[in-house]
Amino acid sequence: MSVTVCLGSQFGDEGKGKLVDILANNANLCCRAQGGNNAGHTIVANGKTFDFHILPSGLINPKCINLVGSGCVVHVPSFFKELEALEKHGLNTTERIFISDRAHVVFDLHQLVDGLEEAELANSFIGTTRKGIGPTYSTKMTRSGVRIADIFDPEIFESKLRRLAHGFQRRFGELLKYDLEAEISRYKNYREKLVPYVIDQIPMLNSAKEQKMDILVEGANAIMLDIDYGTYPFVTSSNTGLGGVLTGLNLGWRSIKEVIGVVKAYTTRVGSGPFPSEQLNEIGDKLQGVGQEVGVTTGRKRRCGWLDLVIIKYSHDVNDYTSLNLTKLDVLDDFEEIKVATGYSFQGQKLESFPANPETLAKVDVTYETLPGWKIPTTGAKYFYDLPVNARKYVEFIEKAVGVKIRWIGVGPGRENMISR
Template identity: 65%
Template sequence: MATIVLGAQWGDEGKGKIVDILSESAQLCCRAQGGHNAGHTIVKNGITFDVHILPSGVLTDGCVNLIGTGCVIYVPGFFKEIETLEKHGINTHDRILLSDRCHVDLDLHTKVDGLREVELGKGLIGTTGKGIGPTYSTKATRSGIRIADVFHKESFDDKVRQLAHGFQKRWGDLLKYDPEEELKRFDEYRERLQPFVVDQVPLVESAVKGNVRMLVEGANALMLDIDNGTYPFVTSSNTGLGGVFTGLHLNPRKIKETIGIVKAYTTRVGSGPFPSEQLNEFGEKLQSVGKEFGVTTGRKRRCGWLDLVVVKFSHSINWYDSINLTKLDILDDFDEVKVATKYSHNGQALPSFPADLAVLDNVEVEYKTLPGWKSSTVGLTKYEQLPENARKYIEYIEEFIGVRVKYIGTGPGRESMIVR
């Protein structure tokens, strides 16, 4: 049976922590989509680890970690993360597996990503610049390169050169890239990469039939989904529940629980609509107290009040069984807290989160104001220990969304978690 953990907002909700905790009872931890544009922070034994492409279960002894078919892999970054873990005494031997159907994110893709952002000018997407979009683009146009291709040097080299030639025709002298340099590096990677690569299909089928305890770690979040997010200000993969099934080949009838990760306020990195954003002292306080900097990019995150229109929309697509509310402690020192409960446009209430960016840019947001609790929740581990107003805040969220808040984060450490 599989437990699935998915971001319910625009990412950076704190998925890594709950995955790290749940991985203690998991035998197989999986990523289904995305690449090293994701960033999950985990604090373990006083040490902070940032993982980008590796599943967070890699920090748990005995848990095998699979990077699934729906992911794209930047090979140098893959090796760098493994080396960093091993320097800190984390044993990764025979615990990291890579689907042979993953697409390869080349340095070529990264350079094209940067050129596309420059070309967009003021309308830039605000990507992480990691080449994710161009890699998924070449996958969709059937000109991409898969991990399985890496082990056939002659044809692999031809594919990289052909891909580079196509981009050079498009970008001319603006593209500073020599395919021969990257091909030389892959001559070194090839032998090192081989032991990690597996055929995912029989592996997952065997795990499902053997009732292996599986944990699936979503990357990014629903509002960055290529189909359901704030398009075009999104990532290039399906970040919701659907992406789990296409990226991992799971049996949909073998799902134990789907957990939506919701930060106690809202943040976003990069460009795009953000109706509850606070460009004032409240937003600045959330950013400062919450230490809101992107794990992957280092950019300041945009901050605002919790948007329950977004979370309810996310639930309508991902069908959460429970919610993990993270970073509740960041709100400890606010006199009052607000939550967005309704959007209107031209005086008309909207039934859900709209697709039309022209509408989104001009929505009126209705807020519910709740009293703050003005006392520390840091490190609390029992629901009854929370201040009364903190409990009322949580219960208002539950009532509005219609999903139980089962897990509540009260600090960065893995021990700072309330389980109801």
């Protein structure tokens, strides 16, 4: 048995889904360890485009079992809506998707609270997806949350949800327009519908290990949005790195053989927060347009900038990657020159590590190295040496700076547009 972990190394939206889709062809089990339907993975396969949010991307492989793990938070209506959308695309998900009974429930209540909390922050808003993820993890940590297992005991379920609603009602008063009885009523229908999907993941994963299954873990969001290591407070509410994998899934550290960091060939970010290499000019506009940088979950345009190797090296320090997947190299095909952020300084002093303070990060001076562009399409490339010389030099420059081999290079949206080295 071996476990391969695929993680985002920037601010999310690196294109993790495509690599997961490719690797899932050889996986018996694909798992999500954390996050909720605030994630967004787009996969183009067999001429069809699939959007994933809470569901693992391994569902594309008809032989792969998929698990939404204990560290996740689940909005049940969205879970079923996403399943229905995949089935309309011809995907058969029967007996291939399961939810841990220890995962926490995202209620419509949490989503309403998410919006109210963002409004409270005014100009300091986080820029959340307003999917209720933060409030759900908050109630989890204050031990007032509701878990998937609770849904199947009507008395306990209603008692916990009423207590939760009462607490938020006291806080927000008339601002909270929430129909508690309607939500309770909806879960009377979901209770029976959920039965085939809910399992105890502990024996499931133990059995997978005993059978020496190949297991793939799909990270959601990315390390710069990690609650501990990201650009706090402009982060999500879970551990998006390797630590979240170990707590969200009972796989054990000895099982993990590979940790793959997915790196977009430039940098994007959705929502608020510091972004040192952001280009608020025609460069940023060109990256946004050519890269079609619009959030899968939010529909918001992504902020765009040059690749930031300070972030990638810091990401490697936290997650200890065994290899990298460089994505969307083709977006840089039409640039005369390409800049790469290689260092930060603050008030004239070079910074030796990535700063924890967001105010400092917002004011750093960025050192760039300029590399020549290649002005040749890369999308048709099948092998590394099919790439233009300057494109290969760009890849090798990143490898040398980070100290980790780039094993996969994405040069287009389809499955076939991935170079393996």
